[in-house]
Structures are given as C-alpha cells and as structure tokens.
Amino acid sequence: MPKVGAEYPRYATIKSDPDAAILKYDKVESMGELARANIAIQFAEGEYYADDALSERERRFISGKISFEVNELPYKLYAEMYGAEYDETEKTISSGADDSAPFGGYGFLRQRKLKGKLFYEAIFIPKVRAELGNDDSQTATNNVAFTGDTGDFTIFEQKNDKKTWRRISRFEGDTALTEARTWLDGQFIQAEP
Numbered sequence: 186m187p188k189v190g191a192e193y194p195r196y197a198t199i200k201s202d203p204d205a206a207i208l209k210y211d212k213v214e215s216m217g218e219l220a221r222a223n224i225a226i227q228f229a230e231g232e233y234y235a236d237d238a239l240s241e242r243e244r245r246f247i248s249g250k251i252s253f254e255v256n257e258l259p260y261k262l263y264a265e266m267y268g269a270e271y272d273e274t275e276k277t278i279s280s281g282a283d284d285s286a287p288f289g290g291y292g293f294l295r296q297r298k299l300k301g302k303l304f305y306e307a308i309f310i311p312k313v314r315a316e317l318g319n320d321d322s323q324t325a326t327n328n329v330a331f332t333g334d335t336g337d338f339t340i341f342e343q344k345n346d347k348k349t350w351r352r353i354s355r356f357e358g359d360t361a362l363t364e365a366r367t368w369l370d371g372q373f374i375q376a377e378p
Contacts, residue, residue, distance in 0.1 A: 187297065187298050187299070188295055188296070188297055189296045189297065189298045189303070190295060190296035191219050191220075191221065191222055191293060191294070191295045191296070192218070192219050192293065192294050192295075192296075193215075193219065193293055193294040193365075193366060193369065194215070194216035194217065194218075194219040194222065194253065194255055194291075194292075194293045195213050195214065195215065195216065195291065195292045195293065195369060195370065195373070196213070196214055196216050196262065196266060196289055196290070196291050197210035197211050197212060197213040197214060197289055197290050197373045198210065198211045198265055198266075198287050198288070198289045199211075199287065199288040199289055199290065199312070200376035201376055203288040203312065204344045205344065206343070206344055206345040206346075207345075207374065208290065208311055208312065208343065208374065209374050209375065209376035209377075210289070210290055210373040210374060210375060210376060211375075211376060212375070213370055213373040214259070214262050214265075215259075216253070216255050216258055216259075216262065217255035217256050217257045217258055217259065217333075217334070218255060218256040218257075219253070219254075219255055219293055220254040220255060220256065220333050221252075221253065221254045222251060222252075222253045222293050222295075222308075223251065223252045223253075224249060224250075224251050224308075224310075224340075224351075225249060225250050225251075225252075226246065226248075226249040226340075227246075227247045227248050227249060227250075228244050228245060228246060228247060229243075229244070229245045229247050230242075230243065230244045230245075231243045246342060246348070246350055248339060248340055248341065248342075249339070249340035249350065250337055250338070250339055250340065251291060251310065251313065251337065251338040251340060252335070252336075252337050253293075253335065253336055253337075253338070254332075254333045254334065254335045255333050255334050256333045256334070257333070257334060258334040258336070260276060260278055261273070263278060263334075264278050265287075266286060266287075266289065266315040266336075267280065267284060267286050267315050267317050268284040268285045268286045268287060269281070269284050280317070284317075286314050286315045286316070286317070287314070288312055288313070288314050288341070289312075289313055289314070289315070290309065290310065290311050290312065290313065290372070290373055291309075291310045291313045291338055292307065292308055292309040292310065292369045292372060292373075293307075293308055293369075294306065294307050294308070294362075294365050294366065294369065295308065302357070303361075304355060304356060304357040304361055305355070305356045305357075305361045305362055305364075305365040306353055306354070306355050306356075306365070307353065307354045307356065307365040307366075307368050307369040307372075308351065308352075308353050308369075309351070309352045309353075309369060309372040310338070310340055310350065310351055311343050311349060311350070311351075311352070311372070312340070312341040312342070312343050312350070313338035313339060313340055313341065314338065314339050314341065315336060315337070315338055316336070316337045316338065316339060317336075318335070318336060318337055352372065354368050356368070
C-alpha cells in the first residue's frame, strides 16, 4: 500500500524502570511537524542445512534505528531527549561530554492510500534512546534548500513476554485522524506524579 504522508511526531521520557514489563512515561510532547521518519531494523539470522537442503531458518529482532526530520524540535524537548541542560530564562541548551540520553517512547502517524481510500496508521515504538548526531548547516545560495532538525533513535525491545519493539494500529473513516491521534497519545501510559 502506498504511503502518502507522515505527521504528528510524539516523544515522552520513560519515568518507570526502563526494564519494566509495563513502561510509564512523563508527559507526551510534540516534536514539531514531521518531514520524515525512517525505521531500519537489524536482525540476527541463521540457516541450518541438512540432507543438502535448507532445513531451518531463524530471524530475530536485535535492534533498530529511527531517523527523523522535523521542522523545528523544541529546545526544551531537545535537551530532555539528549540528556542536555536547558536554561529556560536564556533559552539555551548546554551539551556536555558526559550527557546521557534517557530512554523514551516515540510515535507518529502515517497516511496510506489503497484503491483511492485514505486511512491512517499510528506507529508507536515503546522504548528508544536518542543519539546525538551531526548538525549540518549551509549558507544561502541562488537556490533555496530547506532542511529541518534531524536525529536518530535506537530501538530497544521492551522487557515483556512478547519482547515488543513496535505497535501499529490502523484507522479508517471520517474520524480516522482523531482516533489515530488519541490511540497514539494513549500508548504513553502516564507515570504517577
């Protein structure tokens, strides 16, 4: 099915033990407007041959990486995601060599279209950790080149019976967008204050 859009990126820091079977989060936050989200999964694979033929094949989830681009990642959320310090008064982020990104949850919506019918998928990744990457800027030229804020998350499996690393739900009809947003925000189970 063709993918025709992506929107509504969300993040929340895990406040419970990140190895708990049921994860609890801080307040879910908007990451800005989503330009792209790319999920790449790493698997461990093996094959066993017997009697000159493939007898067994195993493929298991190891981890994954999400690369994202948003129009503008809010400073306060940036600092929270990467374990940096944020000064609200001066609107300044201070990144240090010993910063440690916390575990969090990430999700977004994507639009798909099949035979002229539009629907939404809500994608929720319950356990991620942000990775500080390169920051690329360029001077203005005779061509306009837009770039947003980019980043990466490493995907971890949840410590539950299924070793969950992703949940996807599909929504159709007139209220699909509202239902998809509600479902996604509801995946971030709130920790007790």
